[in-house]
Amino acid sequence: MTSGSARPDAAPPGLDVGPFLTGPPGPFPRVPLSDVLERRWLHYAFITTDEQQALIANLATLGAEDGGEPIRTTVLLAYHREHGWACSQWHAYLPREPWTSFRSPGPPTTFPRRPDFELQSLAGTPAVALHLTSTSTPAPAGVSHFHRTHWKRWQAQPGVLAAGRWDDGMVPARETVAVGYHERVHGRWAWPEMGGWVFGFCNQLGDRLDGPPSWAVVFALLQPMDEARDHTAMVMVWRRGRMVFFVPRRALRVSVAGQLARDRVVTAPSLAPLLGTFATAPIPAVLCIDGYQGGDWIQLRFRCRDAARLVVPSETSLQPFSVHEVIGDMEVRLRMNGSSQLFASPGIVEFAGGAAERSWSALR
Amino acid sequence: MHSGRLRYGAPLRPAGLEGEAISIESAADLLARTVEALVRRAPSIAADAARELGSIMLALHFGDGTHATLQARHNSLMVTRALAQGPVECFFDDRSLLSLYDLERRPSQILEQGAFDVRGTAEQVLAVWRTFQLLAQRAAGLRSVQALWLAYRRSLGLDVAVGTGGSGPDPGPLGEVPDAAGLLRGTEPGAARSASVATTRVLWDRRAGEGWWTLEGPRDADLFDIMETCRRLAADEILTRIPQRHPVDSLYRLMREYPARGGKGLRPTLCIATCGAFGGHSEDAVRIAAAVEMFHNAFLIHDDIEDESLNRRGKGCLHMEHGIPLAVNAGDGLNLLAVETVLSNIDRLGLARTLALIDEIIRMCRESIEGQAIELGWIRRRHIPRRDADYIHMVTKKTGWYTCRSPCRLGAIAAGHTRPRELDLLGNVFGQVGIAFQIQDDILNLVGEEDLYGKEPLGDLLEGKRTLMLIHLMRSVSKRECRELLGWLGRPRSERTLAESRHVLRRMERSGSIEYARAVAARHAARGARLFEETLGFIPQSEDKAILGQVIHYVNTRLL
Numbered sequence: 001m002t003s004g005s006a007r008p009d010a011a012p013p014g015l016d017v018g019p020f021l022t023g024p025p026g027p028f029p030r031v032p033l034s035d036v037l038e039r040r041w042l043h044y045a046f047i048t049t050d051e052q053q054a055l056i057a058n059l060a061t062l063g064a065e066d067g068g069e070p071i072r073t074t075v076l077l078a079y080h081r082e083h084g085w086a087c088s089q090w091h092a093y094l095p096r097e098p099w100t101s102f103r104s105p106g107p108p109t110t111f112p113r114r115p116d117f118e119l120q121s122l123a124g125t126p127a128v129a130l131h132l133t134s135t136s137t138p139a140p141a142g143v144s145h146f147h148r149t150h151w152k153r154w155q156a157q158p159g160v161l162a163a164g165r166w167d168d169g170m171v172p173a174r175e176t177v178a179v180g181y182h183e184r185v186h187g188r189w190a191w192p193e194m195g196g197w198v199f200g201f202c203n204q205l206g207d208r209l210d211g212p213p214s215w216a217v218v219f220a221l222l223q224p225m226d227e228a229r230d231h232t233a234m235v236m237v238w239r240r241g242r243m244v245f246f247v248p249r250r251a252l253r254v255s256v257a258g259q260l261a262r263d264r265v266v267t268a269p270s271l272a273p274l275l276g277t278f279a280t281a282p283i284p285a286v287l288c289i290d291g292y293q294g295g296d297w298i299q300l301r302f303r304c305r306d307a308a309r310l311v312v313p314s315e316t317s318l319q320p321f322s323v324h325e326v327i328g329d330m331e332v333r334l335r336m337n338g339s340s341q342l343f344a345s346p347g348i349v350e351f352a353g354g355a356a357e358r359s360w361s362a363l364r
Numbered sequence: 365m366h367s368g369r370l371r372y373g374a375p376l377r378p379a380g381l382e383g384e385a386i387s388i389e390s391a392a393d394l395l396a397r398t399v400e401a402l403v404r405r406a407p408s409i410a411a412d413a414a415r416e417l418g419s420i421m422l423a424l425h426f427g428d429g430t431h432a433t434l435q436a437r438h439n440s441l442m443v444t445r446a447l448a449q450g451p452v453e454c455f456f457d458d459r460s461l462l463s464l465y466d467l468e469r470r471p472s473q474i475l476e477q478g479a480f481d482v483r484g485t486a487e488q489v490l491a492v493w494r495t496f497q498l499l500a501q502r503a504a505g506l507r508s509v510q511a512l513w514l515a516y517r518r519s520l521g522l523d524v525a526v527g528t529g530g531s532g533p534d535p536g537p538l539g540e541v542p543d544a545a546g547l548l549r550g551t552e553p554g555a556a557r558s559a560s561v562a563t564t565r566v567l568w569d570r571r572a573g574e575g576w577w578t579l580e581g582p583r584d585a586d587l588f589d590i591m592e593t594c595r596r597l598a599a600d601e602i603l604t605r606i607p608q609r610h611p612v613d614s615l616y617r618l619m620r621e622y623p624a625r626g627g628k629g630l631r632p633t634l635c636i637a638t639c640g641a642f643g644g645h646s647e648d649a650v651r652i653a654a655a656v657e658m659f660h661n662a663f664l665i666h667d668d669i670e671d672e673s674l675n676r677r678g679k680g681c682l683h684m685e686h687g688i689p690l691a692v693n694a695g696d697g698l699n700l701l702a703v704e705t706v707l708s709n710i711d712r713l714g715l716a717r718t719l720a721l722i723d724e725i726i727r728m729c730r731e732s733i734e735g736q737a738i739e740l741g742w743i744r745r746r747h748i749p750r751r752d753a754d755y756i757h758m759v760t761k762k763t764g765w766y767t768c769r770s771p772c773r774l775g776a777i778a779a780g781h782t783r784p785r786e787l788d789l790l791g792n793v794f795g796q797v798g799i800a801f802q803i804q805d806d807i808l809n810l811v812g813e814e815d816l817y818g819k820e821p822l823g824d825l826l827e828g829k830r831t832l833m834l835i836h837l838m839r840s841v842s843k844r845e846c847r848e849l850l851g852w853l854g855r856p857r858s859e860r861t862l863a864e865s866r867h868v869l870r871r872m873e874r875s876g877s878i879e880y881a882r883a884v885a886a887r888h889a890a891r892g893a894r895l896f897e898e899t900l901g902f903i904p905q906s907e908d909k910a911i912l913g914q915v916i917h918y919v920n921t922r923l924l
Contacts, residue, residue: 223567249568255566256576257544257548259907279642290539353576
């Protein structure tokens, strides 16, 4: 893996490997994508242990029209606490299929081991070459069925460790350790009908950096445009790599307030602002989630700090779908089996939506 | 430019909230000062309350024995600190008065027998109730209003309610939605905007919810602070761009004079807020806002010479202080610098957006010059149009474009939006606002406070400007008086005296010309407000959009 501004000397991006494989048959079957609305992806998000840097990567396969070849998109978004965001275009260079715990339980153990996760902007940076380690059990797969024929299935796993070379182009490249989140998604939907979602996670580091986090929290709120009965919400808590608490939607309350200053939000990829991209609703400044099960309960408080808006073209509407990757500080209060916990750690939350804003109705 | 200089992202200046001592004399004084603060800082709240109140004259009696009258006037509210008879009467004691402000407790928890009384027909009482409800819900979020009510509360020795912060009671089936707004108030200022007016939005409450991206209701911003911030940003940019080189005394110092004298900041506010409303970064609009201000200052220098004006922004006009040749040259210098500033957007916004900005700037300048030519032509030919439409056409070109339409359109372009249909919709709204602005400007020249307005009193009459009041007067007086007025207006400025101008002003007052102009301005502002609601739905709700809404109401309630 090269770094700096050198362009990778390899096959053209997106042609050297096939569609991304998201796991074994069953809930995420290895079947051809049936039409332009069907899609699947692997998602990776990490925050370095010194909390200075973060990255978000998405490797997607999108169904093609008229039975053609599926389309692959690869994007790498890097964050530095002082310097902000750097992003590849939608075709970051991916030399080989990345490791995913959903496809094989552990990375290959032969040495010298190649990085499991290599991704590089064609501009040279951002670029990462990381060894990944799974430390925690995956969550059960979540499913949302909406708009009669649309569905989304996802499965999350917190506590993924990443170690290796990290070059965001904003500070000198370095070897570093990060902890994060991995997710696979498969579904068929149009973006306007999808509505939007709020996904997020945080990992509270343990004493050892090579083990699972002391605590990890993952939450999801999926809100299709249809009736509230199609909405899905959940909060999950891991203790030292094992999932110990699951809060379903009927026991959850979610609220937001304020708005993150527009100047804390950058639009990515960098070409997106040139394409007449519509404004979206402001991102909330704080997010609060309360959940309970019997006498156990959890309170999440997330303060947004910086955000990057990934602009995803919509196949069926003029309005793009916007995925805001938001870095911030998470505070978790927890009461389980009679004992209380309080911890704080950086987290990443996605505020996604906006492909069907009512704005267009005014112009039609 | 770096983000540290940013405008509304910065914490709001806590006007009087901490430190500054505010003295409230009485309950009537509290109400009057609250309404004054609203009219000045958040005119859209005053306008909405005025709409609810309608034509009702509300007599207010307070527990401390003071009285006031509240009524709507020209899309705004007016309070008179005196006992008045009205069809609806309200009595508040101190506790019930404070319940208007204290949103954390329900009025039923505060009110006691005899603490509050209202009399009138059911329909009118309900209108009054809606007015107070609107004022309580929206005005209570403004810091300047909070400061007034806090001071009053303290003067009565009452406790100040303190929020519980982010961690509420333990969650459970009987719990409540978490208090996100409370958490926000404990967040580091600067990262989030509008902490003082934020309310908790429920995304999910066990069985139902709404997406985070759905539009919020209207929010209010402190327009006064924001205009000052935007004005300062543009002025800093201008002063930075004027070269530090020779000839200083005969050119560059002169070019700094008008920008350094201040101003209202209307154009930079429109430009920056529109950019934000369209999803752009406010920083992206600062340069183009500065360029518009440079053109504006250049126009003013030349305009003052053409009109033979004496004062500008509280001091002598540039040509009065430095002579006409140097003033003309300084105006040319500002025009050149403005073009350079527009072009400097290439490195920040790219070529396509900069070309679109240039296109809009050319249109703006052409319209302004044509409008100025129309008015100067009327004066030279001693012509006074009879129809309002001619005046509206002239001011739309002379002022409307570069004061309101173009700053908005330029802000949208800076945010990357160049679709003609959207720009036209935006222009239509603020075209109405520009007309209202110019009429109000002309009114202030006649009846405004000189210290605030900054120009010589009755300057427009002395200069023979064709204002709506003059056009109305000419239509209202007899043929003989009309001939007299035309003869007076035909004289050179040096032969028209202040006493004669005052005489013309009295005639205008007698003929109702000033009230007529106020009504026309209010009508255009109201039309702008209606178009804003009906046609700009494609702009998502945000604080920036709320600022644009405030500006519409500001233009015909402004005092300077």
